[in-house]
Amino acid sequence: MYKRKVLVAPNGKRLECEDGVLPRELKALDRVFSPDFPEGYVTVMAVEPVETHESEFRPGEFFEIVPVLAFWYPWKDASVFRMHHFTVYRVIREVPDPKVWTFESTNEAYDASQVSEEIQDGDVLVIERESVIGIADTWPFALTEKWGELHTLKADVDPRTRGDGKYAAGVALAEREAERLGIHLTRVGSKSE
Structure with missing residues (x-):
């Protein structure tokens, strides 16, 4: 393997x-x-x-x-x-470009990321009602201070480099969505120059 x-x-x-x-x-x-x-x-x-x-x-x-x-x-x-x-x-x-998926709750987002064949690892999960934005994964994780039913990353984990960069494009898309919605992302590491 x-x-x-x-x-x-x-x-x-x-x-x-x-x-x-x-x-x-x-x-x-x-x-x-x-x-x-x-x-x-x-x-x-x-x-x-x-x-x-x-x-x-x-x-x-x-x-x-x-x-x-x-x-x-x-x-x-x-x-x-x-x-x-x-x-x-x-x-x-x-690897297809990541997509944005919107949900009513983090529970709905978590469940959908596990069973939907359309949602791919690295896609962006937006739960505006809970002020949560996350990334789809086997263990979907939040990029916001709040995470609801999603998982959260340790403070020293940069989601851009997690999985050998697998999520970098999704994090960039999440940042654009967060800016558009006025949701603050706190768990995105530091941008590489």
Whole structure:
């Protein structure tokens, strides 16, 4: 099982990626994160058989080289990149932009975030009647002083960096909603410059 991480492509799209994928685990049509491309990834065209080589610096030690064919650079034709000694981020999916959902109570917001297939992790939960704004998650959490039935984060937890940045776009959207509604957010950490 790979650790998952949300990375941001140069075009601003958020991509959920598997971290620590070995080159020998890649296959044709896998997408590998690459900040050299506006969309943030290259698509693997083919993976050739793994080559095993003896180290010229450490006799008796062997390492693998995995030739991977893709358009590795925007300015070049497809080429084989001989990968070894490192891991890559494999793109799983594009993470949709967060949405705002409004509710009558934090209890309703909590329940909906658990059962609705439409509400995604990172979406914004607004409960104006209770002056609560939160973020949808397995454990939905409030960004306001009040939290009602939602969970709250420890004071030293920045929701922008929680889950490897998975909630950063949702927090930014929550800040805009809070400003529009005149609700003060107290649990948003500090903005990164």
